[in-house]
Amino acid sequence: MLASRSYEDSRGFFYLPLYVESCWGGMMAILEEDKSQIIDTHAHLDDEKFHEDREDVVTRAKETGLKYIINVGCDLSSSRKVMALAEEFSMVYAAIGIHPHDAQGVNEGVFRELKELSKHNKVVAFGEIGLDYHYDFSPRELQREVFLSQLDLGKELDLPVIIHDREAHGDITEVLKSKCYRGIRGVLHCFSGSYEMAKECMNLGYYISFAGPITFTNSRRLQEVASKVPLDFILAETDSPYLTPEPYRGKRNEPMNVRLVVEKIAEIKGLPYQAVAEKTLENAKTLFGLS
Numbered sequence: 180m181l182a183s184r185s186y187e188d189s190r191g192f193f194y195l196p197l198y199v200e201s202c203w204g205g206m207m208a209i210l211e212e213d214k215s216q217i218i219d220t221h222a223h224l225d226d227e228k229f230h231e232d233r234e235d236v237v238t239r240a241k242e243t244g245l246k247y248i249i250n251v252g253c254d255l256s257s258s259r260k261v262m263a264l265a266e267e268f269s270m271v272y273a274a275i276g277i278h279p280h281d282a283q284g285v286n287e288g289v290f291r292e293l294k295e296l297s298k299h300n301k302v303v304a305f306g307e308i309g310l311d312y313h314y315d316f317s318p319r320e321l322q323r324e325v326f327l328s329q330l331d332l333g334k335e336l337d338l339p340v341i342i343h344d345r346e347a348h349g350d351i352t353e354v355l356k357s358k359c360y361r362g363i364r365g366v367l368h369c370f371s372g373s374y375e376m377a378k379e380c381m382n383l384g385y386y387i388s389f390a391g392p393i394t395f396t397n398s399r400r401l402q403e404v405a406s407k408v409p410l411d412f413i414l415a416e417t418d419s420p421y422l423t424p425e426p427y428r429g430k431r432n433e434p435m436n437v438r439l440v441v442e443k444i445a446e447i448k449g450l451p452y453q454a455v456a457e458k459t460l461e462n463a464k465t466l467f468g469l470s
């Protein structure tokens with residue numbers, strides 16, 4: 180529109196169409212780049228913060244280039260909800276499990292139902308499971324018990340595990356290294372440990388997933404870890420509705436913002452966005468067995 184009007188209105192701007200054309204070429208390149216498909220490997224779409232506009236959130240994610248969203252359960256009731264959402268939206272897959280916060284009250288019946296739920300063809304992982312020594316909402320001994328039982332389940336069902344580790348780096352590494360849990364595949368979600376810990380986990384075959392905090396200005400240490408972790412081991416996630424990346428920090432997070440995490444990883448590593456988008460998608464497809 181601008182090009183043709185300017186061209187007709189003023190011969191003095193004879194070269195304007197060419198100029199606009201080259202800008203459009205640049206724009207097309209950006210749009211091309213936008214088409215790179217990505218994946219949010221960790222979201223909580225069942226959260227009540229999405230009650231008003233869940234469908235719009237999924238539509239926006241799709242329009243931003245997301246191919247899949249892994250929606251992660253925290254307890255039995257949210258695990259049932261993530262199953263329902265996986266049935267409702269074709270791009271949404273499910274992870275089921277008990278978060279360390281919810282370790283209290285877990286019994287054999289809960290594990291039996293999780294096992295039953297895991298038979299659904301859209302369940303791609305066990306999670307999130309792990310240890311949280313920051314909030315200590317459940318006694319640590321109980322957290323460990325529930326964590327170990329779910330690692331056993333993951334192993335038995337041959338499902339990868341999504342691990343939550345908050346200020347429990349030593350215990351998490353020790354558990355994953357122990358002989359009985361060798362061979363389990365998985366990811367350390369929203370990684371917050373040192374590079375040494377990342378290395379130990381990668382040696383065991385685990386992926387390292389980065390979320391919004393990697394974009395925060397005060398996260399130099401985490402950015403340094405990301406610079407050293409090979410792209411072959413990296414996943415990207417949002418942990419929506421939490422951990423909103425810059426420049427939207429403070430607002431509700433949603434899966435389309437995983438683009439900002441991918442962009443940050445690309446910037447840290449000095450790689451094109453597209454390369455990181457493609458590789459993180461490929462890594463996630465391998466881990467979660469997505470076609």
Ligand SMILES: [Zn+2]
Pocket residue numbers: 221223251307418
């Ligand atoms: Zn989470």
